[in-house]
Amino acid sequence: MANCAMITITKGSVSAKQLENEFRGPSGPHSTWRWFAKGISDNVFQMRFPIAKKIDDIAFFAGMEMRIVPTVSFKVEKWNANAGAKAGLDTAWFRILGILSIPLEKMFEHKVCYVAYLVALPLEVDKGNLKRWDFVRVKCGYRDVTKVPAVVEGVLVFHFYDFTFQREVP
Known part of the structure; x- marks a missing residue:
């Protein structure tokens, strides 16, 4: 799951559809990639990217603001398989x-x-x-x-x- 990312909303609130539209815009109107955001918990989403390098490029930044909803900021991290875990062992x-x-x-x-x-x-x-x-x-x-x-x-x-x-x- 190298091309999966965990997106955490740090400020504000957003739906999965709004998050999908945020990433669909820069990929262009002729892109065939289907952006799909899956909610894991409150303000935490899982999203698959076309290539793993794109996650590395975006994860470099500590936080970003959405273009569609300017009051919302988010950060992108590499996927962690323990994201929905309640506690450690x-x-x-x-x-x-x-x-x-x-x-x-x-x-x-x-x-x-x-x-x-x-x-x-x-x-x-x-x-x-x-x-x-x-x-x-x-x-x-x-x-x-x-x-x-x-x-x-x-x-x-x-x-x-x-x-x-x-x-x-x-």
Whole structure:
């Protein structure tokens, strides 16, 4: 998506149709390019350009004013795939204690991921640490890693266990 841009309205308000007309004018009456602005959120639009170089040329400027609606100013940036995201994902390594009641011959990566999934999104398991007696290390993603609960109750192999999560602070 090198030829897609994110257009942010910095001052004023404009519709997608007005934004399309703003870019349709300079390309000339004989241009066959179909300008289409897609609204992503309030005052943020996605637009595809004929070539990626045109985005680089326009994105050089910090802000521009529209010719059609002079009270509106906007800026053009390269497309960011995370544009509509609500929040980012924090990551941290956690030590999980309480998983040791499982026999080592039944200790598999998918069971550790299941336990980690009780509180966060498991991203990576320290396989070298998988057969340790005291704890297992898992890299987890969470909205805010400081708010991961310390103790969680979960079912594993038809029994309830309390799992303790300790965040490793670098």
